[in-house]
Amino acid sequence: MDPSIMLFLAQDGITNGAIYTILALALVMVFAVTRIIFIPQGEFLAWGALSMATVEAGHVPGTLWVLLLAGGLVFVLDLWSQRQRRDRRALLRSAGWNVAYPLVLAGLLSLLPLAALPQAVQALLVMLVVVPLGPMLYRLAFQPLAEASVLVLLIVAVSIHFLLVGVGLLIFGPEGSRTQPFSEAQLELGSLLVGGHTLVVMAASLLLIGGLYLFFGRSLYGKALRATAVNRNGARLMGISPALAGRLTFLLAALIGVMAGLMFAPLSTVYYDSGFLVGLKGFVAAIIGGLGSYPLAAGGALLVGLLESFSSFWASAFKDVLVFTLILPVLMARSILSHGVEDDE
Amino acid sequence: MSGAPVSSTSSRPAGRGVSWGLLRPQTLLVLFLLAVLLAPLVLSDFTVTLLNYVGLSALVALGLVLLTGIGGLTSFGQAAFVGLGAYTTAVLTAGTDLPPALAMLAGSPWLALLVGLLLTSVVAIVLGSVTLRLSGHYLPLGTMAWGISLYFLFGTTEMLGGHSGLSGIPPLELFGFPLTESRHYYYVVWLVVLVAVLTSRNLLDSREGRAIRALKGGRVMAEAMGIDTGRARMIIFVIAALHACTAGWLYAHLQRFVNPTPFGLHIGIEYLFMAVVGGAGHVWGALLGAGVITLLKQWLQDILPRLFGSAGNYEVIVFGLLMVLMLQRARDGLWPLLARLVPVRQEVKVIDPQAAPLPRKDQPPHGEVILQAREVTRRFGGLVANNAMSLEVRAGEILALIGPNGAGKSTMFNQLSGVDTPTSGEILFRGRAIAGLGARRIAALGMSRTFQHVKVLSRMSVLENVALGAHRRGQRGVLSAAWRLERAEEARLLRDAAAQVERVGLGEVMHDEAGSLALGQQRLLEIARALCSDPCLLLLDEPAAGLRLKEKQALAALLTRLRAEGMAVLLVEHDMDFVMGLVDRVVVMEFGQKIAEGLPEDIQSNPAVLEAYLGGVEA
Incomplete structure (x- = not known):
């Protein structure tokens, strides 16, 4: 293997690794705050990517209908749960976010010349449509089960994954799509050609990581989420609503998923069911980090990206086998390092 | 915590005793x-x-x-x-x-x-x-x-x-x-x-x-x-x-x-x-x-x-x-x-009084030193939770470890029972070094314990919870259990467990779910479970907490009886009335150190102890 191929593979691996990194961060975050192993993370990636492809083609993305429907359901549910003590302001807020916002967005999307918009605006519209589905999903599926065991939450997460894949097929069809890269530029560094999109991915990932760092370190909401992660009951006693923490976490997770999708779609063709495998690779990374450490998860993600790109060169048929088997030595190491017996919750 | 009610014979119906007329x-x-x-x-x-x-x-x-x-x-x-x-x-x-x-x-x-x-x-x-x-x-x-x-x-x-x-x-x-x-x-x-x-x-x-x-x-x-x-x-x-x-x-x-x-x-x-x-x-x-x-x-x-x-x-x-x-x-x-x-009648486990009793370990002779801690120190970072603690327990003796909150009693208890490992120092159980051996191996040597925060499997019956203690006294494995070839041994285990349940006074509720018991009863259950392992040393972590006066008296009588049989007992306790009337010797801890040791009556008048409990007088 000559050095230029090696550099090319490394670049490819790092680009994918950056995407796995942000997915891994989201998974670690969701698990820490809500104890949910967030299998549907990959669906947000796929929906973000495919909605972008639809918008690029000048059509209104099918995720808008999902948003209208999910918003309506959330509002009905809020109305039902408020039937005893009618909290006007809470209901008004719910109506605003879950009914009015999707309607306004629908009007906007039907009026705008979607295909002609600048790429950044298209991406923004996609985020405006898909990201709110995160908190709605939490409200509909997980909030009624917030106190359930990790196993039950996991099964619900998997059921939601099935459901979303089915819906994805319905609104996007079976064909795959690839979107325009955010930058066509080619940067020459010695013998290495660095693609502009690679740089965009790296920059966006770093920005996101920095943003999360600031959010969790400096903002009150970020600290509330961290408090919930450390001690749910203690946080509740301090007036942090677990439902709010859950919805906020899902908002962030959906944001990260959609961003990952926007960055991933120009690299590889995305189908309605592509999200699962990509998300699982984020999982492998998160497991390497022990589902608790953000920096280790990021390191794991880069490792997964590099392993994937190099093994696709040497043994492409066994690419996925290798990536998922990577987890075994990692778990073995963790198992040797861990000692003592603990009670599971 | 939920031991699943899998066996149809493991729990009684909700309405106690109402089982006639239901389907078998x-x-x-x-x-x-x-x-x-x-x-x-x-x-x-x-x-x-x-x-x-x-x-x-x-x-x-x-x-x-x-x-x-x-x-x-x-x-x-x-x-x-x-x-x-x-x-x-x-x-x-x-x-x-x-x-x-x-x-x-x-x-x-x-x-x-x-x-x-x-x-x-x-x-x-x-x-x-x-x-x-x-x-x-x-x-x-x-x-x-x-x-x-x-x-x-x-x-x-x-x-x-x-x-x-x-x-x-x-x-x-x-x-x-x-x-x-x-x-x-x-x-x-x-x-x-x-x-x-x-x-x-x-x-x-x-x-x-x-x-x-x-x-x-x-x-x-x-x-x-x-x-x-x-x-x-x-x-x-x-x-x-x-x-x-x-x-x-x-x-x-x-x-x-x-x-x-x-x-x-x-x-x-x-x-x-x-x-x-x-x-x-x-x-x-x-x-x-x-x-x-x-x-x-x-x-x-x-x-x-x-x-x-x-x-x-x-x-x-x-x-x-x-x-x-x-x-x-x-x-x-x-x-x-x-x-x-479906109204299914649930049947209660049958105890066979004819089953041969389980073999017992040889009990050490009265007065032999069973447990000895020498200069045990445990540090958590900069905090010294136990500092050069020494104590010993003899067969046929009840030793109380007391001290104000935060004195390091529980940490000491964890070192002795193998849940934690001391930073330095030595713990000898019947002459054998056990520091760092792990709770399971220590249990096998004949030490058994209860927990400060009771740990019972709430969906399993009292009897089955207690039978867990006898685990090491049986040998039959998975295959013979699957094909019911171990019923003779099982009957012996259950008989012993039932005897321990009766001994601590829980006979009435033997077949009830452990989770339905009051806290005091759950503490007694833990003692029965510990006894079921045929120990020569009992470590009891606040056994009287949550017990009513009658129950405390019964517990004291039980411990006195065990002592007479040659059992060594170490208990951590807050209830002074309970401790002083029962135990043979007392070790007092404060700030991770031993500040006094002796007979109950001496301890009660010891100035260092009084200061630790009641606060010092400004000099």
Whole structure:
């Protein structure tokens, strides 16, 4: 293997690794705050990517209908749960976010010349449509089960994954799509050609990581989420609503998923069911980090990206086998390092 | 904490004693067996085939009930084990150009089953030793990963036929009669399923079974009772894998063709769905879940395209929706709902008073030093929780360790019982160094303990909780438990447990769920459990907390009796009235150090102790 191929593979691996990194961060975050192993993370990636492809083609993305429907359901549910003590302001807020916002967005999307918009605006519209589905999903599926065991939450997460894949097929069809890269530029560094999109991915990932760092370190909401992660009951006693923490976490997770999708779609063709495998690779990374450490998860993600790109060169048929088997030595190491017996919750 | 109420004989009905006029569980079982036996005679071919698949899934789901519902370990990878069983027999009975080493084993499906079970055991032990020692949520993710790995491996390996699979698998033959019709095959499938159900039920209602039921939420306690919880986890992991492998073998000879699709991660997830929908804590839930999901899927595939056309994959949408709704409404699955509708009489365990008593260890002679701590120091970072603590306990003596809150008593207790390891210093138990040995090995040497925050398995009966203490006094393993060959030993264990329950005064509530007891009674239960391990030293962590006056007096009388029998007792306690009237010597701690030691009456007038408890006088 000559050095230029090696550099090319490394670049490819790092680009994918950056995407796995942000997915891994989201998974670690969701698990820490809500104890949910967030299998549907990959669906947000796929929906973000495919909605972008639809918008690029000048059509209104099918995720808008999902948003209208999910918003309506959330509002009905809020109305039902408020039937005893009618909290006007809470209901008004719910109506605003879950009914009015999707309607306004629908009007906007039907009026705008979607295909002609600048790429950044298209991406923004996609985020405006898909990201709110995160908190709605939490409200509909997980909030009624917030106190359930990790196993039950996991099964619900998997059921939601099935459901979303089915819906994805319905609104996007079976064909795959690839979107325009955010930058066509080619940067020459010695013998290495660095693609502009690679740089965009790296920059966006770093920005996101920095943003999360600031959010969790400096903002009150970020600290509330961290408090919930450390001690749910203690946080509740301090007036942090677990439902709010859950919805906020899902908002962030959906944001990260959609961003990952926007960055991933120009690299590889995305189908309605592509999200699962990509998300699982984020999982492998998160497991390497022990589902608790953000920096280790990021390191794991880069490792997964590099392993994937190099093994696709040497043994492409066994690419996925290798990536998922990577987890075994990692778990073995963790198992040797861990000692003592603990009670599971 | 929930030991699942698996055994029909493990708990009494809700309305105590009201059991006449209800159905006997045996009657239901016979009715069910009759239904299984007669079903193929009246049902259509299609339905019988469907029931074959229900049976195969139920077998896999049953393994998951043991693993997930009862043991608390979640696996998404069972489909891969099914694949191992199916592919092993496919290669050995239908493969061509086998390497000579394999060709020796080729030809017979029965031999292939044996090879598959062996192979699966090896794979499960390797995977288990990698993942089982980790805490709960790694296992599902780990199993997901190797489930995918194995699936891709099936699809990419030449010898296994790649994605197009292997065909030409011969049918099973019984006495030269080929089982090609699904009506005939049905009996093989359901015989295996029923045997698996009954052996699983037997296993759970045994010594090993109690250890397995303690895994979910009771590992620290179980280890302190001398149970090797790592081994128990491995046992259920391998059992679940073997169930799956057997299902795979049956599948291959039913389908006569294998390809990777039915062994993928999604199918693995579906098996877990079945266990959870049926009721993951209940053996019969596996059958119910497998039936409901298989039939529901069939029905959805049938009806949805007629309603919506065949453009989308509506089946997964409706399926996902139903799962979410069901879990929001009935988290514990359908079996408990169903069981509530059928008035089954639940029978209480029978104690055989004729059973031979269990052998007892030789008790050390009165006055021998049993436990000796020398200069034990435990640091947590900069904090010194125990500083050069020394104490000793003799046979036939009760020693109290007292001190104000935060004095380091609990830390000391943890060092002595093997939950924690001292930073420096030595702990000798009957002359043997035990620091760092671990709670389980220390328990085996004859030390037993109770917990400050009681650790009982609330869904198991008082008797069964106490019997956990006797775990190390029995030897019979999983296989003899599954086939009920250990009933003599079981009767001896239960007899001893019942005797300890009576001894601490809980005879009235022996068959009640431990979770229904008051806190004080649960403390007594812990003492009975500790006694059941035949110890020579009892470590009691605040045994009188939460007890009423009468109960305290009874406890004091019990401890006095034990002392007279030569038992050594170390207790950590706050209740001064209780301590001073009972114990022989007192050790007082403050700020991690020993500040006084002596007879109760001397301690009560010791100025350092008074200062520690009442605050010093400004000089």
